Amino acid sequence: MADGHTSHADLRRTPLFALHQALGARMVPFAGWEMPVQYPMGVLREHLHTRTAAGLFDVSHMGQVILRHPGGAAGAAAALERLCPQDFATLAEGRQRYGLFTSDAGGILDDLMVANFGDHLFLVVNAANALADVAHLRAGLPDCTVEVLTAHALIALQGPGAEAALAALAPGVAGMRFMDARTVAVPGGEIRVSRSGYTGEDGFEISLPAAEAEGFARALLDQPGVAPIGLGARDSLRLEAGLCLHGSDIGPDTSPVEADLIWAIQKVRRPGGARAGGFPGADRVLEQITHGAPRTRVGLRPDGRAPMRGGTALFAAEAGGEAVGHVTSGGFGPSVDAPIAMGYVASAHAAPGTPLWGEVRGKRLPVTVSPLPFHPHAYRR
Amino acid sequence: MKFTEDHEWLRVEGDLVVVGITEHAAEQLGDVVFVELPEPETMVTKGDEVCVIESVKAASDILAPLDGEIVEVNGKLTDKPAMVNTDPTGAAWFFKMRVEDMGALDEYMSEDEYADFVAG
Secondary structure, eight states, X not given: OOOOOOOOTTOBOOTTHHHHXXXXXXXXXXXXXXXXXXXXXXXXXXXXXXXXXXXXXXXXXXXXXXXXXTTHHHHHHHHHTTTOSSOOTTOOTTBEEEEEEEOTTSOEEEEEEEEEOSSSEEEEEOGGGHHHHHHHHHHHOTTSEEEEOTTEEEEEEESTTHHHHHHHHOGGGTTOOTTBEEEEEEXXXXXXXXXXXXXXXXXXXXXXXXXXXXXXHHHHHTSTTEEEOOHHHHHHHHHHTTOOOBTTTBSTTSOTTTTTOGGGSOGGGSTTSTXXXXXXXXXXXXXXXXXOOSEEEEEEXXXXXXXXXXXXXXXXXXXXXXXXXXXXXXXXXXXXXXXXXXXXXXXXXXSTTOEEEXXXXXXXXXXXXXXXXSSOOOOOO | OEEOTTSEXXXXXXXXXXXXXXXXXXXXXXXXXXXXXXXXXXXXXXXXXXEEEEESSOEEEEEOOSSEEEEEEOTHHHHOTTHHHHOTTTTTOOEEEEESOGGGGXXXXXXXXXXXXXXX
């Protein structure tokens, strides 16, 4: 029951720091930032509130990058395909797509969102990798200019009430569908909005100048049903939605095929496609697309009530034998009202329904391979 | 009531000591979703990990505060772990133990001393 007394010196603060304090948030260090892990509502209720009403998340710690090329967005898209296994050439203006930076070994350096804003691409990358990603872009794409938005906040508004709340301030968002991305007029300026998020719910991510962030966030919180939500619930929401956390579920040691992210590699970049390969680690990734990977990311449902946290070893038998995998993210899913997890298992054990055992505090407890997501997505397609 | 630096409370009830976690501990843990209790009639040594508490955030242990025997556990916590958040110093006691030396309780903090300890 030891307290986590951690020095908050040297941590960066987002433009919404004062608001978090005013709202009574508990602040914790996260990826070099001082971030709200929960508000007085608590993780469980914050999670459920997001699924039934609307949750406002400060995700300003994430990296926001503008990628420009003399050839416009098309030029930037063609260039970015040298670092990512995605089809960005056909990404239409006003649309966003999920992407991956692959390593020369075919691992995942980071995952990101890429949106076409007409004359440039707008990228959102993970906070912990932002510096490395920017260096990677500058080194790999000398034909592009890479501008990091250091004076912008990023706010996510998620849940079934998100559209009505945001449309009250920015009516232009109502017509957007999942993965649309556009600039929307608001009184006093413009915001950059995508209809996307990290909870499995309908919702938006909103980029705006730091100076306007607190006023805008407060205006959203004044809308009916909108509550502030911390990183704790953000993690349980994304886990229920089956979404990967880079650094836990995916990373330099996992390939996109092992991570069950082939869907994120469009056919034109796969074997036989017109622009097959041509990204770092393509040999390994394309070979695994054709022949399969030795291990696979799967969903896991513990049979009992005990959560299986990241690092839990997985076995094919109740006693004896070598581990066949391990949990990468695990905890309690408030909406499914049960413990949930994801992890990697040898592909022979990856079929849904496969019984496995997870070793928790020296005891092997039954767990079943389960389809993802655990909670159905509610995207506005 | 006595308090440990591990944020447990100890309450003497006849010849038994009842053990739970403090309000401060429950608040720090966040929503409790799973509790694993020891078997009754288990002999324990001070410092043994005797219970597991899992919150939405993390797993923690409850340590045996004294040498003795666990004589009764609060089975209601298994079905309703959230009681740890709603009534940590009342209904959500974890176990009762028969201790070898009641005098050993004296080393622990009073309520005022614990309040100062938490305030740091």
